[in-house]
Amino acid sequence: xxxxxxxxxxxxxxxxxxxxxxxxxxxxxxxxxxxxxxxxxxxxxxxxxxxxxxxxxxxxxxxxxxxxxxxxxxxxxxxxxxxxxxxxxxxxxxxxxxxxx
Numbered sequence: 037x038x039x040x041x042x043x044x045x046x047x048x049x050x051x052x053x054x055x056x057x058x059x060x061x062x063x064x065x066x067x068x069x070x071x072x073x074x075x076x077x078x079x080x081x082x083x084x085x086x087x088x089x090x091x092x093x094x095x096x097x098x099x100x101x102x103x104x105x106x107x108x109x110x111x112x113x114x115x116x117x118x119x120x121x122x123x124x125x126x127x128x129x130x131x132x133x134x135x136x137x
Contacts, residue, residue, distance in 0.1 A: 037071055037101055039092050046082040049073050056104050060119065068119075070104040070111075078102075 037045070037059055045057040049072060060068045073079045078100030085094065094100055105111055 037069075039087070039094060040090050042073065042078075042082045042094065042101065043085070045071070046073060046079060049075070049079055050083060054108070056109055057101075058119075070109050071101050072104050072108060073101050074099050 037057065041057060041059055045055065048055040048057075053075070055072065057071045058068060059071060073082060077098050081094060081098070081100050085092075
């Protein structure tokens with residue numbers, strides 16, 4: 037996760053401990069990942085970070101986030117998942133929501 041992803045997710049996880057971050061990167065393989073900050077130490081490290089740049093390093097000597105697949109989240113083969121990118125839409129009233137079958 038980028039430092040921008042980490043800081044955005046820290047705000048969610050600090051108020052809702054079971055929060056997860058789904059990070060999509062269509063040009064990469066795998067195309068998405070499901071993560072959460074370690075607690076401790078990751079959540080504290082990110083919440084106490086005072087760097088002003090949008091993208092900046094965090095300590096590399098500790099795991100500040102972890103992959104959730106298989107532990108906190110389970111991906112089930114054959115289950116429908118729809119991810120809709122709403123960033124370029126102007127009319128959000130007709131946006132479809134993801135469904136699970």
